Amino acid sequence: MRTPDTTTGTPAEIPAEIPAERVRALLLSRDEVVIADVREEAEYARGHPLWAANFPLSRLELDAWRRVPRRDTPIVVYGDADAPARRAIDVLRRLGYSRAHALAGGLDGWAASGGELFQDVNVPSKAFGELVESVSRTPSLSARHVQALIDSGRPPVIVDARRFDEFHTMSIPTATSVPGAELVLRIRELAPDPATPVVVNCAGRTRSIIGAQSLINAGLPNPVAALRNGTIGWTLAGQRLDRGATRAAPRTVAESHHALAVAGARAAARRAGVRSARVADLPGLREPGRTTYVFDVRSAAEFAAGHLDGSRHAPGGQLVQETDHYAPVRGARVVLVDDDGVRAAMTGSWLAQMGWDTWAISPAAPGDLTRRGEERDPLPEPPSTDAVDAATLRAWLEAGRPRTAVIDVAPSRDYAAGHVPGAWYAVRARLAAALGTIGPADRYVVTSPTGVLARFAAADLRGLTPAPVSVLDGGTAAWHAVAPLESHPARYAVEAVDRYRRPYEGTDNARTAMEAYLAWEFGLVEQLERDGTHHFRVLR
Structure with a gap:
């Protein structure tokens, strides 16, 4: 109750x-x-x-x-x-x-x-992963051990459980990209011989552990292990990473392999307490006074080709990795959808162990997946404000007088990739401080990738300066359609605090930062015990 x-x-x-x-x-x-x-x-x-x-x-x-x-x-x-x-x-x-x-x-x-x-x-997800390893004793192999297996002439099948873009940036030699929710569905296409060892890796630890334990929980007969400490461990061992790899698991799955994957995923889901549902059950699951998230855990391309009306896309592996982002309402109900009988059930097995009220429509009938394309985010009406088109802004900037200051409130990663020439980067919540760096201007033009966030920021800016404030109509995308962007020089009016640089991200991280990150992850189980609010229950 x-x-x-x-x-x-x-x-x-x-x-x-x-x-x-x-x-x-x-x-x-x-x-x-x-x-x-x-x-x-x-x-x-x-x-x-x-x-x-x-x-x-x-x-x-x-x-x-x-x-x-x-x-x-x-x-x-x-x-x-x-x-x-x-x-x-x-x-x-x-x-x-x-x-x-x-x-x-x-x-x-x-x-x-x-x-x-x-x-x-x-x-929550990283701490849960550490608890899974602690309770389940998930097998793991060191970077040097895996390198020795690669060099032995009978290499293991190495599967990278991260997003493809992360895999493409840096990967273990010989690895194949198989994002977390795809592992149980597709692994037998890569390792059909039960004697072939399978090694699962990510950048750090969580997705390696969850991925390896997924295969074990689903009954894969192969020897399975996580790459201990992922690409961080590989780098700390002084071993070479690949850049730009493109290997991906086959899209088609043999019927016999699919049947085994369905049986294994459903067994794991039942053990974890995932409840089955049909599309017809959704109105009852969306009861008044209760938040119900409906997530389609397949790939983005599959979602765009056809999905359930009212569902949101959340690739299963990333949903387990980023539950706080996708489902910030703790205590909510989560309904997962696939069309194969594997991915929603397997993803659900982990969310249920994390304490979520979890249901799976696995599989949904093709006739239910009729909505196509991406789902637009629901947004409030932006404040009304003056707008200037890209051609006019370009003329203003070329003239130089009166002075026009362009303020870009995009995510710092987008700003660094390309911005209107001469634009200043600013965090919207720190516009007052940004004005101190930018200095007086005769007029200000605010931009963001599509111009939507810029409208909210322009309303804030109007309360901070007597100078006229406009937005770039259509945002930076509209400028890029008619004129080139620049990435250098970059002008940061305030520190780029909108994004935390993960110690396992990229290829140029300091050794001390990577070592400190691993030490932090090892201590999460003790922190969970002290906190006491998690409701995690790991299958044994």
């Missing part, structure tokens, strides 16, 4: 602040709650509660409706001086969220109450 939610009431009756003890009680009773950290990602990664999800104030209008679909969901907010909780709550109320509260004392209040603070991102 679900514990009654005592935070109900009209907005006027809702307390302005909720103490940390009350938030922990909601987590322990499995009631729905969102803990929203509205700082930028780099600040969020410095420390946050286990179930806090990152909702940067800079993007709150763009993310909230998609990630928190029910407007009466309890949302507990904390931030910092650049992203005050009060300002975020005002935004949430304008978006229709009637039960947004401030965390009493903010992050300091959480820590003072004895709450654990976890560093890094996607922490």
Whole structure:
């Protein structure tokens, strides 16, 4: 039986602040709650509660409706001086969220109450992966051992469980890209001989462990192991990584292999407590007062070719890796969809072990997957503002007078890849500080990749300067359609804190950073025990 939610009431009756003890009680009773950290990602990664999800104030209008679909969901907010909780709550109320509260004392209040603070991102999933290895004793092999097997003349099948773009950036020699949800479905195409060893790798540890244990839980007869510490371990061992690899698992699966994969995935799902559903059951699963996420866990191409109306795309491996991003409402119901009888069941087996109320439509009938293309995010109407087209902006910049300052509020990665020549990078929540660096201008033009975020930022900027403020109509994409972008020089009006640089990301990470990251992951199980709010239950 679900514990009654005592935070109900009209907005006027809702307390302005909720103490940390009350938030922990909601987590322990499995009631729905969102803990929203509205700082930028780099600040969020410095420390946050286990179930806090990152909702940067800079993007709150763009993310909230998609990630928190029910407007009466309890949302507990904390931030910092650049992203005050009060300002975020005002935004949430304008978006229709009637039960947004401030965390009493903010992050300091959480820590003072004895709450654990976890560093890094996607922490619930990473901590869960460490617990899986601890409980299941997931086999692993060192980088040097795997290299010796490659050199032996009878190499193992090495499968990389990350996204393809990550695999393409850097990979283990001879590895094949098989993103996590695809492993059980496709592994027998790569290793049909039960005597062939299979090694699963990722950049660090989590997806290696979950991937290897998926194959074991689904009954693959082959010897299976995770590559200990992934590409980080490989690099620390002084071994060469491949760049630009393109090997991928076959798209088609033999009928006999498919039958074995279905049987193994369903057995694992049943053991974990995943419940089966049909498309006709969805209206009942979407009960009033309950958040229900419906995720299609297949590839992006398959989703675009045909998916269930009302579903969102979330590749199964990444969904397990990034549950805090895809499903920030802790206590919500999760319904997973596939068309093969394997991927939703196997993904569900992990979400159920992580404490989610998990259902699988596995497989959905082809006649139910009729909606095509990508799903657009639900967005509020942006503030009205003056707009300037790319040709006019180009003329202004070439003339030089009056002085036009272009401010780009894109994600820093997009800005670095290419921006309007002369544009300054700024974090929307730090526009006041950015103006101090940019200096006085006769007019300001705000841009973002499509121009949507720029409209919200321009409304903020108008309150900070008497100079005219416009947006670039169509955003940076519109400029790129008629004129080239530049990547150098880059002009950072404020520090690029919108994104946390993962120690396992890229090819130029410092050895000390990689070693510290591994040490942090090893300590997560003890942190979970101290925190006590996780509800994880690992199959034995």
